[in-house]
Amino acid sequence: MKHHGSNSFFVVGEGVLEFDGRGEPTARRPLTVEELRRFRFSRLGPEGVQTPEDVRIALAEAMTADVPQPDSTAPAMPAGFTYLGQFVDHDLTMDRTESQLGGDVNLDDLVQGRSPALDLDSVYGRGPLDPIDRVFYAADQVKLKIGTTSATPVPDAGTDVPLEGFDLPRAGSGTTGADRRRALIPDLRNDENLVVAQTHLAFIRFHNRVVDELALTGLSGQRLHRAARAQVVRHYQWMLRHDHLPRIVDPAIVDDVFTNGRRFFEATGRGYPGAAQPATMPLEFSVAAYRLGHSMIRSNYQWNRVFNSEGPLGIATLLLLFTFSGTSGNFVPGSDLDDPTVQGPDTLPTNWIADFRRLYDFTEAGRPDLVPGTGGGNVTKLIDTLLVNPLTALPAGTFEGRGRDVPPIHRNLAFRNLTRANMVKLASGQQMAALFEVEPLTAEQIVTGNGGVLLDSLTEQQRAALVEATPLWFYVLREAEFGGGLLGPVGGRIVAEVFHRSMEASRWSIVREPYWRPSFGPDQTTFRMTDLLLFAFEGKADLLNPLGD
Numbered sequence: 124m125k126h127h128g129s130n131s132f133f134v135v136g137e138g139v140l141e142f143d144g145r146g147e148p149t150a151r152r153p154l155t156v157e158e159l160r161r162f163r164f165s166r167l168g169p170e171g172v173q174t175p176e177d178v179r180i181a182l183a184e185a186m187t188a189d190v191p192q193p194d195s196t197a198p199a200m201p202a203g204f205t206y207l208g209q210f211v212d213h214d215l216t217m218d219r220t221e222s223q224l225g226g227d228v229n230l231d232d233l234v235q236g237r238s239p240a241l242d243l244d245s246v247y248g249r250g251p252l253d254p255i256d257r258v259f260y261a262a263d264q265v266k267l268k269i270g271t272t273s274a275t276p277v278p279d280a281g282t283d284v285p286l287e288g289f290d291l292p293r294a295g296s297g298t299t300g301a302d303r304r305r306a307l308i309p310d311l312r313n314d315e316n317l318v319v320a321q322t323h324l325a326f327i328r329f330h331n332r333v334v335d336e337l338a339l340t341g342l343s344g345q346r347l348h349r350a351a352r353a354q355v356v357r358h359y360q361w362m363l364r365h366d367h368l369p370r371i372v373d374p375a376i377v378d379d380v381f382t383n384g385r386r387f388f389e390a391t392g393r394g395y396p397g398a399a400q401p402a403t404m405p406l407e408f409s410v411a412a413y414r415l416g417h418s419m420i421r422s423n424y425q426w427n428r429v430f431n432s433e434g435p436l437g438i439a440t441l442l443l444l445f446t447f448s449g450t451s452g453n454f455v456p457g458s459d460l461d462d463p464t465v466q467g468p469d470t471l472p473t474n475w476i477a478d479f480r481r482l483y484d485f486t487e488a489g490r491p492d493l494v495p496g497t498g499g500g501n502v503t504k505l506i507d508t509l510l511v512n513p514l515t516a517l518p519a520g521t522f523e524g525r526g527r528d529v530p531p532i533h534r535n536l537a538f539r540n541l542t543r544a545n546m547v548k549l550a551s552g553q554q555m556a557a558l559f560e561v562e563p564l565t566a567e568q569i570v571t572g573n574g575g576v577l578l579d580s581l582t583e584q585q586r587a588a589l590v591e592a593t594p595l596w597f598y599v600l601r602e603a604e605f606g607g608g609l610l611g612p613v614g615g616r617i618v619a620e621v622f623h624r625s626m627e628a629s630r631w632s633i634v635r636e637p638y639w640r641p642s643f644g645p646d647q648t649t650f651r652m653t654d655l656l657l658f659a660f661e662g663k664a665d666l667l668n669p670l671g672d
Contacts, residue, residue: 163401163403163404164403164404164405164406164409165403165404165405165406166405166406166407166550167387167388167405167406167407167408167550167555167558167617168407168550168554168555168558169550169554169558170548170549170550171548171549171550171551171554171592171595172548172551172591172592173545173548174541174544174545174588174589174592174594175588177585178581178585178588178589179538179541179542179545179594180532180538181580181581181582181585182537182541182578182581182585182589182594182597183532183535183537183538183541184515184535184537184538184580185576185577185578185580185581186508186509186510186537186576186597187510187511187512187514187515187535187536187537188512188576188580189512190509192504192505192507192509192511193504193505193507193574194502194503194504194505195419195502195503195504195505195506195608196505196608197607199502199503200370200371200419200502200503201482201483201484201500201501201502201503202419202421202424202481202482202500202501202502202503203318203322203479203482203483203652204367204370204371204419204483204503204652205318205416205419205420205421205503206316206318206319206322206416206482207322207367207652208367208371208413208415208416208419209315209319209416210245210313210319210322210323210326211241211363211367212413212416213245213310213312213313213319214241214242214243214244214245214246214310215239215240215241215404215409215413215621215625216239216404216409239402239403239404239625239628240402240625240626240628240629240630241356241359241360241363241622241625241626241628241629242356242628242629242630242631243326243352243355243356243359244309245308245309245310245313245323246267246308246309246323246326246327246330247259247267247309247352248309250348251264251265251345251348252264252345256309258307259292259307259308259309264344264345264348265334265343265344265345265347265348265351266330266331266334267327267330267331268292268307268327269287269288269290269291269292269324269327269328269331270288270289270290270291270292270293270324270470270471271285271286271287271288271289271290271470272285272286272289272290272470272471272472272473272475272476273285273454273468273469273470273471273472273473274472274473275472275473275474275475277429277436277474281670281671282429282472282473282474282670283473284473285470285473286473286476286669288328289324289471289473289476289669290324290470290471290476291306291307291308291314291320291323291324291327291449291471292306292307292308293305293306293307293449293469293470294306294307295469295470299463299464300453300463300464300465300466300467300469301449301453301463301464301465302463303469304449304453304454304469304470305449306320306449306450308323311449311450312450314448314449314450314451315445315448315450315451316444316445316448316451317443317444317445317447317448317471317475317477318424318444318477318482320448320449320471321476321477321479325479325655325656325659325660326355326359326659328659328660329355329655329658329659330351330352330355332658332659332661333351333354333355333643333658334347334348334351336643337350337351337354352631353630353631354642354643356629356630356631357631357632357633357636357639357641358641358643358644358650358655359655360626360629360631360632360633360634361633361641361650362650362651362652362654362655363622363626364377364381364622364626364633365649365650365651366650366651366652367652368618368619368622371415371506371609371610371618372609372610372614372615372618372619373606373609373610373611373612373615374609376610376611376612376615376616376619377615377619379619380616380619380620380622380623381619381623381634384623385620385623385624386616386620387558387559387616387620388405388617388620388621388624389402389403389624401628402624402625402627402628404621405617405621406547406549407549407550407555407595407617408617408618408621410540410543410544410547410549410595410596411540411544411549411594411595411596411599411614411617412595412596412599412610412613412614412617412618412621413617413618413621414540414596415506415599415600415603415610415614415618417510417514417536417537417540418504418505418506418507418508418509418510418600419503419504419505419506420441420503420504420510420511420514421441421501421503421504421511422440422441422511422512422513423438423439423440423441424438424439424441424444424481424501425438425439425481425495425498425499425500425501426438426439426444426475426477426478426481427474427475427476427477427478427481427668427670428478428496428497428668428670428671428672429474429670430443430474430475431481431497431498431499432498433497433498434497434498436474438498440513441511441513441514442513443456445460445518446458446460447471447472447475451518452518453465453467454467454468454470454471454472455467455468460518460519461518461519473670474670476669476670478495478496478667478668478670479656479660479667479668480493480494480495480496480500480664480667480668481495481498481499481500481501482500482501483652483653483656484500484653485653485656485657485667487651487653488645488651488653488654488657489645490653490657490662492664493664493667496668496671496672497672505574505608506600506603506608506609506610507572507573507574507575507576507600507603507604507608508572508575508576508597508600508601508604509575509576510536510537514535514536514537515534515535515536516531516534516535517534517535517536517539519534540596541594541596541597544594544595544596545594549594549595550595551592551593551594551595551598552564552593552594552595552597552598552599552601552602552613553592553593553598554592555595555598555613555617556612556613559612559613559616561612561613562612564593564598564601564602564605566590568601568605569589569590569593569598569601570586570589570590572601572604573604573605574604575600575601575604595613598613598614599613599614599617600614602614643655643658644658
């Protein structure tokens with residue numbers, strides 16, 4: 124987590140590990156109340172050997188070189204799953220106590236801090252009765268607020284009007300443009316780019332639709348809110364277990380974990396009391412394995428009728444998707460994204476509303492009428508050791524760097540990932556393979572790969588260092604290259620076991636309630652992301668894609 128411009132981790136059994144902006148360790152301080160309450164990381168494996176800076180720089184530059192990259196295939200994965208993964212990551216690392224600093228704190232907060240759970244606290248916060256978080260809720264204290272777009276006077280009929288319900292709710296007031304654009308949601312990271320922002324919006328709409336459905340049973344007030352949240356969370360977990368996870372992890376690993384339990388992370392069946400104890404978050408998951416999504420990002424997207432390869436304003440670049448967000452951007456293309464004072468629209472321009480048909484494949488849900496229009500849809504890049512070149516120049520808002528002098532290499536996402544792992548002395552890929560008792564990748568596999576990054580630009584000495592102790596994030600991606608673009612014995616095991624534990628840790632849990640079945644999908648065993656979107660947007664094409672073809 125961030126603390127006064129630094130990076131810090133509260134690791135159970137080790138205390139606070141804190142580093143300056145360059146990744147250098149700073150002096151240890153006594154634990155503060157904030158640190159007692161902060162998110163609790165843990166180690167799944169042993170400490171590892173740190174990777175020299177020259178190796179990290181050379182490897183990062185190789186991974187983000189401007190070279191052709193394959194799309195996912197057999198089957199192709201719809202691009203929306205890239206950003207669903209980012210949304211899930213933010214749910215798992217939501218800080219429920221951050222905004223309480225200076226206030227009263229109970230014993231549970233002091234002892235437990237944040238418990239990583241797949242419970243959508245990034246959407247709900249602490250609920251409508253909380254004096255701070257009630258700002259996210261409508262006047263009835265049951266539904267969540269929703270925003271209205273800004274009319275866009277461009278030569279394209281249909282975008283010069285505001286549309287209610289297609290933007291996140293925003294503050295609308297404050298000293299700077301950034302203040303006015305600030306999303307009224309519990310986790311501002313969900314407004315770092317437009318795709319994850321529109322994903323968050325879809326979950327708001329899903330909650331509000333579930334409220335309408337349950338209100339027909341006679342529930343009202345806080346009983347209605349609690350019942351709706353419980354249903355939303357369970358459906359969300361079901362979708363992750365049966366739709367999201369098997370697309371990114373070897374399904375055999377997923378089935379093994381959810382059928383037979385966890386073997387390594389707070390293992391079931393070995394005397395661990397499970398949900399009776401506060402959950403932790405393994406550094407190996409947060410800093411390495413679940414950063415797989417960075418390799419899935421595209422350089423540009425067929426976004427909607429206006430922004431596509433054949434549309435009037437061209438295709439939507441990754442930079443534009445950062446620009447049209449409140450946390451990283453300012454809704455003003457071509458401006459300085461690092462400057463929070465830039466003036467512009469206070470809400471998302473209407474011509475940037477998502478066409479969800481281009482992000483997900485609704486034919487999977489039996490809706491051939493919801494195929495994308497001009498320009499088509501998007502699939503993810505293959506999960507491998509290549510990242511698209513725009514990720515060499517992240518906007519400072521993506522890492523709370525606005526207003527600071529940021530060295531160019533620190534804007535490189537691959538370098539940031541490798542450096543963060545270095546900061547906490549993360550276990551190497553080989554160490555994790557030994558822990559899981561699986562055959563490690565060979566030296567040749569690590570150096571040569573299987574269609575991923577070529578390491579010709581590294582010196583012989585740098586390649587030797589990489590082979591001896593391979594950074595876990597790179598190892599997990601290399602492993603996926605030999606698994607057809609799916610996380611394998613090391614990466615897949617970490618991700619599947621953490622998802623299982625995080626569902627178990629939720630107040631509402633399909634792991635602890637194995638007989639629960641979904642009710643808002645086509646049948647009692649099916650609930651996919653497309654089903655969530657269909658329910659949230661009433662199954663209507665003009666809501667899933669309000670700008671039309």
